Amino acid sequence: MTASLGVPRVGCHEKYLGLPCFYGKNKWHLFTSIKDKVWNELSEWKSKFLSTSGREVLTKAIIQSIPTYSMSIFKLPYSLIKELHHLCAQFWWGGNDEKKRIHWCTWERLCVHKLNGGMGFRNLRLFNQAILAKQAWRIHTCPSSLATRVLQGFYFTNSTFLQVCKISSASFVWRSILWGRELLMQGSRYKIGTGNDTYIYHNCWLPRDGSFRISSLWVLGEFSKVSLLKKCNGAMGLFSDQCFFPP
Helix, strand or coil: CHHHHCCCCCCCCCEECCEECCCCCCCHHHHHHHHHHHHHHHHHCCHHHCCHHHHHHHHHHCHHHCCHHHHCCCCCCHHHHHHHHHHHHHHHCCCCCCCCCCCCCCHHHHCCCHHHCCCCCCCHHHHHHHHHHHHHHHHHHCCCCHHHHHHHHHHCCCCCCCCCCCCCCCCHHHHHHHHHHHHHHHCCCCCCCCCCCCECCCCCCCCCCCCCCCCCCCCCCCCCEHHHHHHHHCCCCHHHHHHHCCC
């Protein structure tokens, strides 16, 4: 194929489609290009000649959008995100390497919504987890996709995506997706059909605010399923509320 197309053959690709293919224990060096891109953009702008609105637009529309592509696949190191936040804060307050400016409030405060007294900047760590949670949701809702089938063959052949446990030998991509799944699980719950696949005590399935789980003592067996409640009463009604659910 290389001979017919006239292209050279490369033994090892450090990057593919702009993303790293190989990684070691130090993940920070994999994404130094993101910091370099942010720094190059900031060095071309003279913040002292920009208005407050101009710095806000540039920060939100350009600077904070640079790492989005990598964030959709990988969990960026916390040290790198802190440096990106520092560069954004420095540009926002009009400072540079030669002249420091006072930061009148923390970057976390600036990331609060404008209606709550902040500026609405992105907290890149929370944004990173939110994007990975979307990837986790796609894996859960699209079991026939090629990516889901490949991951299923490697990591959850005999289980479901929401129930699979972490393993130490997992790839960096898979561990990043599982980190996004943690956020997904916080606000999701099972929709009960037959109840044959939902555990009473271990799954989130109660239609109410809070943890969506039963917090009372285990009256039934630890791994009892919701279908057992339906068999006892024909439906999850008065019997279930009085006997198994806390007031």
